[in-house]
Amino acid sequence: MLAVLDAWWGGLKGEAGARERALLLPRLYFQHFTTTSFLVEDDGGEVAAFLVGFLSQTDRETAYVHFVGVDPVLHGRGVGRALYRAFFDLVRAHGRRWVHCITSPQNMASQAFHTRLGFTASGVQADYDGPGLDRATFTIDLSTTPAGTP
């Protein structure tokens, strides 16, 4: 998984970037949150896209999308949108109304994508995840998002 990430992110921020992505995706997510995560493989069985999410344990009306990746050769073909739609339908079935996620403030493509899906941006918060780790935060209200969308 981490190998494809480096390819997909084009080695963004070099070795430090690869380490950063690895630390954001420890193995625990692929062990303990598989029931709310999705993996798309291509015909050859290679990873083509994935979404890692979970149900909030604290707030029973909330779910969270932690990490999403789509092979750049598939960008623009609705794969990311389909992953979010599948996640929304799944967490709705668990009674979740709100979905939160964050992106890097530098990632304008991701921010535009989330806005198109119907997420509301609540702005960039400095040092959100620690010193120098600013984040743009997003929320969607599934109660006003028709089932089977976006």
Added chain:
Amino acid sequence: MLAVLDAWWGGLKGEAGARERALLLPRLYFQHFTTTSFLVEDDGGEVAAFLVGFLSQTDRETAYVHFVGVDPVLHGRGVGRALYRAFFDLVRAHGRRWVHCITSPQNMASQAFHTRLGFTASGVQADYDGPGLDRATFTIDLSTTPAGTP
């Protein structure tokens, strides 16, 4: 929280270490897993110790301890043990039998501590959490661990 970590870890591995600890503890843990996490404050309201854990969504018999920290001035006074005991009692009430955790292979004190608590080590696994991120893995069977212990 991250500020105390740097103090407690004595700036281990410098700026890269601080960044690594921040990336392992994104804000999401303090938002969505508070019901299975514990924070101990001293008389002045400062953070003295904490345990961040969660219930596995995949395996309903399993819980996971993600990150534990104890102010070094309190080491040897049973604070870490008390945090684990509280976590064990809590996850038992949720029907969990197994608790997993990992440590850095370099952290011999942590490995000895987990063994004293009754965890079984299953060895060091190279690149467990990504390239260069070797981990020592530990498991405890709560069905053979008396309640109210360790």
